[in-house]
Amino acid sequence: MSTRRAITEPRWVRLLLTTVALLFLGCFLALPLAAVFVEAFAAGVPAYLKALSEPEAMSAIWLTLLVAAIALPCNVLFGVAAAWSIARFEFRGKAALITLIDLPFAVSPVVAGLVFVLLFGSQGLFGQWLSAHDIKIIFAVPGIALATLFVTFPFVARELIPLMQAQGRDEEEAAVSLGASGWQMFWRVTLPNIKWGLLYGVILANARAMGEFGAVSVVSGHIRGETNTLPLHVEILYNEYNQVGAFAAASVLALLALVTLIAKTVVEWRMRHETEMLSASLSPEAAGAPPAAASAAR
Amino acid sequence: MSIEIRGIGKRFGNFVALDNIDLTIPTGELVALLGPSGCGKTTLLRIIAGMESADSGHVLFSGEEATHLHVRDRHVGFVFQHYALFRHMTVFENVAFGLRVKPRHERPGDADIRRRVTDLLKLVQLDWLAERYPSQLSGGQRQRIALARALAVEPKVLLLDEPFGALDTRVRKELRRWLRRLHDEVHISSVFVTHDQEEALEVADRVVVMNQGRIEQIGTPDEVYSTPASPFVYRFLGDVNVFHSRLHGAWAEIDRSPAGLAANGGDGDALAFIRPHDIDIERVEQHGSLAARVQDVHAIGPAVRVELAHGSELIEVELTRERANGLALIRGDQVWLRPRQVRVFAAESAGEEGGSGI
Known part of the structure; x- marks a missing residue:
C-alpha cells in the first residue's frame, strides 16, 4: 500500500490530467457525434425517416451491407488460414507473409483503390480482356468488394496470430493423438479456443468495411443508386447541401x-476472461490445494 | 504391445538430437527415459508417438513397421508436460473426447460413453470433478485427468512427457506412487520422460539413461544406480565423490593406496567414483585408508553429511546418525576414510570435467 501511495501524484495533478483528457474527448468525439444526430433530426423525425427511405439511400445501405457480407467471410477464411500457417508451421517466406499482411495498414486507401483501377480499369492491365468478356469490375460491385477486401484483410489475421502463438500446439496434438481427424481437431479444439479473437477481428474488419471511403471512392464511379455505399452517399448529399439527408445517412x-x-x-471482456483462464491453466501451481478451496477462490 | 526402436537418428539443423538409438521396450513394462535437458529424451518420446518424424531408423510396434504411421493411427496415449487439457471442455468432455471423435461405425453410444468415462474418472479417483473445467483443477488433478483422457481410447502404449515436472515436491511423490500402482493395475507398456533420477529410480521397471542424443545405459533402477556403465551415469544418478587415480593394469590406486578394480583396465590417469554412503570414516589409520580433515558436519534428516578435505579435493560422506554419534566429529578433526565400493574409469572416458564432482 505504502509503495502505491509513494508513486501517486498530488491530487491537483490527477484532477488536471483527468480534466484535460475528458475535455479533449468531449470536444473531438462526443460533440461531433452529438452534432450528427442533432443535424439529422433538425427537420424532425418524419424528414429523417423520409431521407433514409429514399431509394438512393436504401440502395446505399443495401450495397454497404452486401459488400460487408462479401468481404467478411473472405477475411475469416484468409485470416484463419494465414494465422494458422504462421503460428503453427515454419516455412520459407514466413517473415515476408507477416509483412505483407500489414501492407494495407501502410498503404493509403486511395492508392489501394487506384491499384485496382490500374489493374482492372478500361485502360488497365486486364481492361481489354475484361471488356471483351463483358465483365465489369471497376465502377461496379466487384470493384467495391475488392477494394474493401484489400483494406480490411489484416484485421482477422493480426488478431489471431499472437493468440494462436500463445496457445501453442499442445491441445491440437492431444486431439490428434486421441484419434481426431484434421477437421475434428479444427472444429472441436482450434476454433473454440480462438473464437473470441476471431470475433474481435471480424468486428474491427466490419467497422472498417462499412466505413471505408477512400479506396471505395476511387473504384465506385459514384453511380447513384448503383455503386454508392453509405459513406459515398453521405458525401454526395452533403455536397448538394442536403443537410438532413447527409446527416441522416451519417447517423446510421x-x-x-x-x-x-x-x-x-x-x-x-470475454477474451480477458478466457486469457485469465488460460494463464490459470498454465501456472504450475501447487496441486495439493483442496478442491473446496479452489472452487471458493473463483 | 512391445516397442522396438532401431537406429533412430534426428537432427535439428546442426544439432544432433538423437544419434543412432536402439531400444526395445517389452510388453507391459514401465520404462523411464532419464537424462539432462537437451539429451534427446523428449524427441525420442515424440518420435515413438509419431508427432516428430525421425531422419533415419525404424519404429516397430509389436514387431510391425510403424515408422510412417500417422499419430492418430498409432493408438498411443500421450500425456503432455503441461497436460494440454481442452480448456473449453469440462473434465467429462475432455475424457470423452477420444470416444466422440471415433468414426461413426466404431463410436460407442451415449450411454456407453458415459459409463466408460465415469469408470475412468473413478480409476483416477476424480469422478466428483466431472463437471469442472480444467482451470478449476489443481495441477495434480489436471495430471490425473490428462491420464484418464489418454487411457479412454484404450491405447496400446502410454507415453508421458515429464509427467510430474510441473508439480510441487509433495504432490509429485504422491502422484508417482499412484502412477506406479495404476500401471500395475492397467498394465500397458508405458514410457515416461524425466530429468529427475529419484523419480526414474522409484517408478520405473527399467531406466534408460540418455546423454547428448545417445543411450548411456539401460538397466533396472538397481543396476544403473549400483553399477553405472559410465562416468556420466555415475554423476547423473545421485551424488558421487571423484578421486584422481592411477591405473596399473587392472588395479587402480588413489594416493598410492590400492583402491579397487578398474572397469576398463589399461595404464595411466583415471578417476575413481565413490558414493558418499560408500565411505566410512575412522579415527585410526588402516591399510588403504585415506587421510582427510573434517570441514563441516550437517545433520540432514535421518543422515549426517560430513564434508572433508582430502588434499585439495572436497569429499562428501554420508553417515547414519548412529555412526556419526559414535564418531562425534567436529570441524578440524584428522580422520581416515575407508571406501567400501569404488569404480574406476580411465581418464579419457571420464571426460574433462573431472575433479571432485558432487
Whole structure:
C-alpha cells in the first residue's frame, strides 16, 4: 500500500490530467457525434425517416451491407488460414507473409483503390480482356468488394496470430493423438479456443468495411443508386447541401460505430476472461490445494 | 504391445538430437527415459508417438513397421508436460473426447460413453470433478485427468512427457506412487520422460539413461544406480565423490593406496567414483585408508553429511546418525576414510570435467 501511495501524484495533478483528457474527448468525439444526430433530426423525425427511405439511400445501405457480407467471410477464411500457417508451421517466406499482411495498414486507401483501377480499369492491365468478356469490375460491385477486401484483410489475421502463438500446439496434438481427424481437431479444439479473437477481428474488419471511403471512392464511379455505399452517399448529399439527408445517412454510420464499440467491449471482456483462464491453466501451481478451496477462490 | 526402436537418428539443423538409438521396450513394462535437458529424451518420446518424424531408423510396434504411421493411427496415449487439457471442455468432455471423435461405425453410444468415462474418472479417483473445467483443477488433478483422457481410447502404449515436472515436491511423490500402482493395475507398456533420477529410480521397471542424443545405459533402477556403465551415469544418478587415480593394469590406486578394480583396465590417469554412503570414516589409520580433515558436519534428516578435505579435493560422506554419534566429529578433526565400493574409469572416458564432482 505504502509503495502505491509513494508513486501517486498530488491530487491537483490527477484532477488536471483527468480534466484535460475528458475535455479533449468531449470536444473531438462526443460533440461531433452529438452534432450528427442533432443535424439529422433538425427537420424532425418524419424528414429523417423520409431521407433514409429514399431509394438512393436504401440502395446505399443495401450495397454497404452486401459488400460487408462479401468481404467478411473472405477475411475469416484468409485470416484463419494465414494465422494458422504462421503460428503453427515454419516455412520459407514466413517473415515476408507477416509483412505483407500489414501492407494495407501502410498503404493509403486511395492508392489501394487506384491499384485496382490500374489493374482492372478500361485502360488497365486486364481492361481489354475484361471488356471483351463483358465483365465489369471497376465502377461496379466487384470493384467495391475488392477494394474493401484489400483494406480490411489484416484485421482477422493480426488478431489471431499472437493468440494462436500463445496457445501453442499442445491441445491440437492431444486431439490428434486421441484419434481426431484434421477437421475434428479444427472444429472441436482450434476454433473454440480462438473464437473470441476471431470475433474481435471480424468486428474491427466490419467497422472498417462499412466505413471505408477512400479506396471505395476511387473504384465506385459514384453511380447513384448503383455503386454508392453509405459513406459515398453521405458525401454526395452533403455536397448538394442536403443537410438532413447527409446527416441522416451519417447517423446510421454513427449508430453502427456505437454498436461496434459495445460489441468490441463485450468481446474484449470475454477474451480477458478466457486469457485469465488460460494463464490459470498454465501456472504450475501447487496441486495439493483442496478442491473446496479452489472452487471458493473463483 | 512391445516397442522396438532401431537406429533412430534426428537432427535439428546442426544439432544432433538423437544419434543412432536402439531400444526395445517389452510388453507391459514401465520404462523411464532419464537424462539432462537437451539429451534427446523428449524427441525420442515424440518420435515413438509419431508427432516428430525421425531422419533415419525404424519404429516397430509389436514387431510391425510403424515408422510412417500417422499419430492418430498409432493408438498411443500421450500425456503432455503441461497436460494440454481442452480448456473449453469440462473434465467429462475432455475424457470423452477420444470416444466422440471415433468414426461413426466404431463410436460407442451415449450411454456407453458415459459409463466408460465415469469408470475412468473413478480409476483416477476424480469422478466428483466431472463437471469442472480444467482451470478449476489443481495441477495434480489436471495430471490425473490428462491420464484418464489418454487411457479412454484404450491405447496400446502410454507415453508421458515429464509427467510430474510441473508439480510441487509433495504432490509429485504422491502422484508417482499412484502412477506406479495404476500401471500395475492397467498394465500397458508405458514410457515416461524425466530429468529427475529419484523419480526414474522409484517408478520405473527399467531406466534408460540418455546423454547428448545417445543411450548411456539401460538397466533396472538397481543396476544403473549400483553399477553405472559410465562416468556420466555415475554423476547423473545421485551424488558421487571423484578421486584422481592411477591405473596399473587392472588395479587402480588413489594416493598410492590400492583402491579397487578398474572397469576398463589399461595404464595411466583415471578417476575413481565413490558414493558418499560408500565411505566410512575412522579415527585410526588402516591399510588403504585415506587421510582427510573434517570441514563441516550437517545433520540432514535421518543422515549426517560430513564434508572433508582430502588434499585439495572436497569429499562428501554420508553417515547414519548412529555412526556419526559414535564418531562425534567436529570441524578440524584428522580422520581416515575407508571406501567400501569404488569404480574406476580411465581418464579419457571420464571426460574433462573431472575433479571432485558432487
